[in-house]
Amino acid sequence: LGHGSGGRAMADLVSGIFREAFANPFLDQGNDQAAFPTPRGGRMVMTTDGYVVSPLFFPGGDIGSLAVHGTVNDIAMSGARPLHLSASYIVEEGFPLADLKRIADSMGRAARAAGVTIVTGDTKVVERGKADGLFISTAGIGELPDGLDLSGDRAEPGDVVVLSGSIGDHGVAIMSSRENLEFETAILSDSAALNGLVEAMVAAAGPHLKLMRDPTRGGLAATLNELAHQSGVGFRIEEAAIPVKPEVAAACELLGLDPLNVANEGKLVAVVSPAGADALLAAMRAHPLGAEAAAIGTVVADDQQFVQMTTGFGGGRIVDWLSGEQLPRIC
Amino acid sequence: MAPPPAASAAPAGRVRVRVVGAVQGVGMRPFVHRLAADCGVSGFVLNGADGVTIEAEGGALDGFLARLTAEAPPLARIDGVAVEAIAPTGGRGFAIAESRAGRAATRIVADAATCPACRAELFDPRSRFFGYPFVNCTHCGPRLTITRRLPYDRPQTAMAGFPMCAACAADYGDPANRRFHAEPIACPACGPRLSHPIGEIAAALRAGRIVALKGVGGFHLVADARAEAAVAELRRRKARDAKPFAVMMANSASLAAVAAPTEAEAALARSTAAPIVLMAVRPGVLAPSLSPGLTRVGVMLAYAPVHHLLFAALADASDPDAPNPTVLVATSANPCGEPLVVDDADAARRLGGIADLVVGHDRPIVIRCDDSVVQVVAGAPTYLRRARGFVPDPIPLATDGPDVLAFGAHLKATVTVTRGREAFVSQHVGDLDTAETVRFHRETVDHLLSLLDVAPDRVACDLHPDYRSTALAEAFGRPVVRVQHHAAHVAAVAAEHGVAGPVLGLALDGHGLGDDGTAWGGEAIVVDGARWRRLGGLAPLALPGGDRAAREPWRMGLAALAACGRLDRAPAFFGNVALAAPLARRLAVGAERVSTSSLGRLFDAVAALAGVRAVQDHEGQAAMELEALVRAPRALAGGYDLADGRLSCAPLLRHLADARPDAAETADLFHGTLVAGLAELAVATARATGVERVALGGGCLMNRVLAEGLDAALAARGLSVLHARKLPPNDGGLSFGQAAIARGADITN
Ligand SMILES: [Fe+3]
Numbered sequence A: 001l002g003h004g005s006g007g008r009a010m011a012d013l014v015s016g017i018f019r020e021a022f023a024n025p026f027l028d029q030g031n032d033q034a035a036f037p038t039p040r041g042g043r044m045v046m047t048t049d050g051y052v053v054s055p056l057f058f059p060g061g062d063i064g065s066l067a068v069h070g071t072v073n074d075i076a077m078s079g080a081r082p083l084h085l086s087a088s089y090i091v092e093e094g095f096p097l098a099d100l101k102r103i104a105d106s107m108g109r110a111a112r113a114a115g116v117t118i119v120t121g122d123t124k125v126v127e128r129g130k131a132d133g134l135f136i137s138t139a140g141i142g143e144l145p146d147g148l149d150l151s152g153d154r155a156e157p158g159d160v161v162v163l164s165g166s167i168g169d170h171g172v173a174i175m176s177s178r179e180n181l182e183f184e185t186a187i188l189s190d191s192a193a194l195n196g197l198v199e200a201m202v203a204a205a206g207p208h209l210k211l212m213r214d215p216t217r218g219g220l221a222a223t224l225n226e227l228a229h230q231s232g233v234g235f236r237i238e239e240a241a242i243p244v245k246p247e248v249a250a251a252c253e254l255l256g257l258d259p260l261n262v263a264n265e266g267k268l269v270a271v272v273s274p275a276g277a278d279a280l281l282a283a284m285r286a287h288p289l290g291a292e293a294a295a296i297g298t299v300v301a302d303d304q305q306f307v308q309m310t311t312g313f314g315g316g317r318i319v320d321w322l323s324g325e326q327l328p329r330i331c
Numbered sequence B: 001m002a003p004p005p006a007a008s009a010a011p012a013g014r015v016r017v018r019v020v021g022a023v024q025g026v027g028m029r030p031f032v033h034r035l036a037a038d039c040g041v042s043g044f045v046l047n048g049a050d051g052v053t054i055e056a057e058g059g060a061l062d063g064f065l066a067r068l069t070a071e072a073p074p075l076a077r078i079d080g081v082a083v084e085a086i087a088p089t090g091g092r093g094f095a096i097a098e099s100r101a102g103r104a105a106t107r108i109v110a111d112a113a114t115c116p117a118c119r120a121e122l123f124d125p126r127s128r129f130f131g132y133p134f135v136n137c138t139h140c141g142p143r144l145t146i147t148r149r150l151p152y153d154r155p156q157t158a159m160a161g162f163p164m165c166a167a168c169a170a171d172y173g174d175p176a177n178r179r180f181h182a183e184p185i186a187c188p189a190c191g192p193r194l195s196h197p198i199g200e201i202a203a204a205l206r207a208g209r210i211v212a213l214k215g216v217g218g219f220h221l222v223a224d225a226r227a228e229a230a231v232a233e234l235r236r237r238k239a240r241d242a243k244p245f246a247v248m249m250a251n252s253a254s255l256a257a258v259a260a261p262t263e264a265e266a267a268l269a270r271s272t273a274a275p276i277v278l279m280a281v282r283p284g285v286l287a288p289s290l291s292p293g294l295t296r297v298g299v300m301l302a303y304a305p306v307h308h309l310l311f312a313a314l315a316d317a318s319d320p321d322a323p324n325p326t327v328l329v330a331t332s333a334n335p336c337g338e339p340l341v342v343d344d345a346d347a348a349r350r351l352g353g354i355a356d357l358v359v360g361h362d363r364p365i366v367i368r369c370d371d372s373v374v375q376v377v378a379g380a381p382t383y384l385r386r387a388r389g390f391v392p393d394p395i396p397l398a399t400d401g402p403d404v405l406a407f408g409a410h411l412k413a414t415v416t417v418t419r420g421r422e423a424f425v426s427q428h429v430g431d432l433d434t435a436e437t438v439r440f441h442r443e444t445v446d447h448l449l450s451l452l453d454v455a456p457d458r459v460a461c462d463l464h465p466d467y468r469s470t471a472l473a474e475a476f477g478r479p480v481v482r483v484q485h486h487a488a489h490v491a492a493v494a495a496e497h498g499v500a501g502p503v504l505g506l507a508l509d510g511h512g513l514g515d516d517g518t519a520w521g522g523e524a525i526v527v528d529g530a531r532w533r534r535l536g537g538l539a540p541l542a543l544p545g546g547d548r549a550a551r552e553p554w555r556m557g558l559a560a561l562a563a564c565g566r567l568d569r570a571p572a573f574f575g576n577v578a579l580a581a582p583l584a585r586r587l588a589v590g591a592e593r594v595s596t597s598s599l600g601r602l603f604d605a606v607a608a609l610a611g612v613r614a615v616q617d618h619e620g621q622a623a624m625e626l627e628a629l630v631r632a633p634r635a636l637a638g639g640y641d642l643a644d645g646r647l648s649c650a651p652l653l654r655h656l657a658d659a660r661p662d663a664a665e666t667a668d669l670f671h672g673t674l675v676a677g678l679a680e681l682a683v684a685t686a687r688a689t690g691v692e693r694v695a696l697g698g699g700c701l702m703n704r705v706l707a708e709g710l711d712a713a714l715a716a717r718g719l720s721v722l723h724a725r726k727l728p729p730n731d732g733g734l735s736f737g738q739a740a741i742a743r744g745a746d747i748t749n
């Protein structure tokens, strides 16, 4: 019931049911991963994720590489160095073995490229009709350097919001392959492991870096709204500063989508204190996955905790935190 | 308006009289005082939060009680008078006692235009109020916009910071004076001041400048409406391409030179509410860019002393009632979708880039209130926007029910609070797309609840999960009743007419989320109390691109071609639109899976096919321009199909695609065919349900050709027609409909 798109309804569901059932301080950190001390000293982070994507193969990736990138990124957003992953496959009976092998190979390649190892796994085959081809669940762990404390509740008025590159690529790539959209340039998913970029960012900005998050489902809009609530602040962003590839913008226009609500799988948002912003941007732009990094706005004090976007002619609007799909609203 | 109930019960000895209604701030106590002196009655009158209380004995007590309601002051509205006999005290004289606090069962009245007596003083060199831009009396002036809380006494208003001078105090205390207990009384010696001399403002306007002028409910942007350069420059600075501007004129004697109002329209413009009235204008008088593509313009008459002074200065005239050739643009000063600017410091900051001169004053506007907009439809006024001059007049409800707070729609939002058998609908709040408007919505909720002293039992909102009003309702912390958009539209019209039983509604609208998750907007719905049922409506069209289709009528034009099997004609109609070809291909293979039964989108489609416009600059623009082209609506024979409650205009669309009549012909055929089809839909639904009262609700009823066409067609078929008269038919009335339904809803589950 509208819980599929990673928006507000999903957030409500999560806090409403699981937070209560599992209640503990690590879960209450409210991030995409949890950091915890290990019995032998030091801190680690852990994350888990489920992947359901249709189609399984899409321009720029497949469910296997996507599962690695998503998990690695969730660990990396805490500033931790991702180490090991698990992979659990739920396969529908009759799923082509050749496809399964292609996906597994892709997953292995992606893990090696990201510098992580898939150390354990599980496979279940379910009856026809009980799964949409293939689902993958992962868990991942990483090692958190001493002294690093990145968290979604740390944004403060005056901080700078940085985006690592163009938005909407993944969602539009998926949609255009699903909908057979013809465009002059093929739109590829941005699916990528961001741990290398994160390492460079942590090194450059040090304690000035407050938090990072990857705007996956629900897009940049959902991520900024989540962070606004978690930190108890508002955001003011500039539409003109947000990179969107022309072909992605064109596809969004045709389909009536707002790129801000479209998913990404290889981008991150960072919040940094003003003193560290220049160094952070320089380090990001020096990395291939942050070449188009841009400061897109600032954190502001706001008791209503809105994400506001300045559009052309000095106008502005609230960036929606949708409960699900984009529904028409103009009466 | 119904005559006030007369006081009954034969008085003997002393009586206690309680008067409830709009009886505070309207000169009720001085009137009672004068009346008591006239009748030789002794006792007292006092304002309490629960109304006006009078104790009276002796003299001509019978006559006193009869004249109390019969001769009440012009702005008073008496809803009830209760008389009880009490023990005589034998006291002498008649006093005005101090106010008492308590639950606020009485109310503030709406702001009223400067009365003739004050206008005369304004231009009388012998008067203390000569040339004073804040003159007012108990029969006119600001009320709601300066009142923080009840009871209505000077310390509770924006006048708290202006101690009266000796002359004003004398008037205020003199029962024979028109300003006896006029709370906003002020004069040049003691009252608020305008930031600039009238002469300087007039000079700026004469030079073609744009002035931000603080008025009653907020700032206006003002410019010479006959100077094309000034109007075009205002458009440029406001970044508003084509949305029509309203104009202000000095008085009703000046109207004829510019406009051709009907008597009903002129009377509305002259009323104490002084709304913007849509009326036909004479060609060639006003600047062409004032209202491109439209034949009617919104006209209001000067309603505040500062307006009268300004008009007099611009025409070098000293008679405020003589014809005055000046026409001024007077548009709400609200930059880019934000609420009306009310604060002086804010004005300097937010309007500095738009206005050449920002004119404020030191009387704060406590409650922001836009100008109301009305038009005459089927012989009576209908609101397009309800605010200054009408709010906070309550709407009586037919039944008792719980106290409800309703949050309204996402666009054109208003707030409704019900208390007992009355509903209080807020002024127009606006589109909840900016943080400032959302804050205004919150303030409006707080202000209404505190003014009415209501703690709602439940809250109501739309079904749409992403209306910001829905989020506000969910966060309020009371049980939430979610009301389907079009059921609320119909319920609003039914409830304002006091209909308690079942009513058949035609909800003719832009968009609302249906309870099946699809997009609705042209529905036949039976509403009966809190229950409702959809019985039919328009056949759906594809909605390519969701809300983008509402901004880009060419998309709906393609959807219409697809619906009538003429997609092959797409290049002929939309060959110059870059995305038309790929979208036509998507439509051809059924890839556009979202559809809508909206009449608003059908209007967009036809406007696009007529070549009226492919992209709109503001909501409803294409439909308004299409309406403006109508000469004589005419139904196309066989232009619609009606089967199983589904009305399809595909035959008409096919005709438009094949024959491609010109825009005016298209407008005539579409309006005529639509009225005929909708009337038949209503008749079929009425026959199926046995309900013969038809309520017309939804934003499309702002189209006068449609509303009057349906009025005539339904009446001709023996159905009784209910129009939205006390609230706008558009989403501005939605909160009231939500409240009406939520009052009867079962929230015990
Ligand atoms: Fe509506």
Ligand SMILES: [Mg+2]
Binding pocket: A032, A048, A049, A070, A074
């Ligand atoms: Mg995750």
Ligand SMILES: [Zn+2]
Binding pocket: B114, B115, B116, B117, B118, B119, B136, B137, B138, B139, B140, B141
């Ligand atoms: Zn007066």
Ligand SMILES: [Zn+2]
Binding pocket: B164, B165, B166, B167, B168, B169, B186, B187, B188, B189, B190, B191
């Ligand atoms: Zn005075």
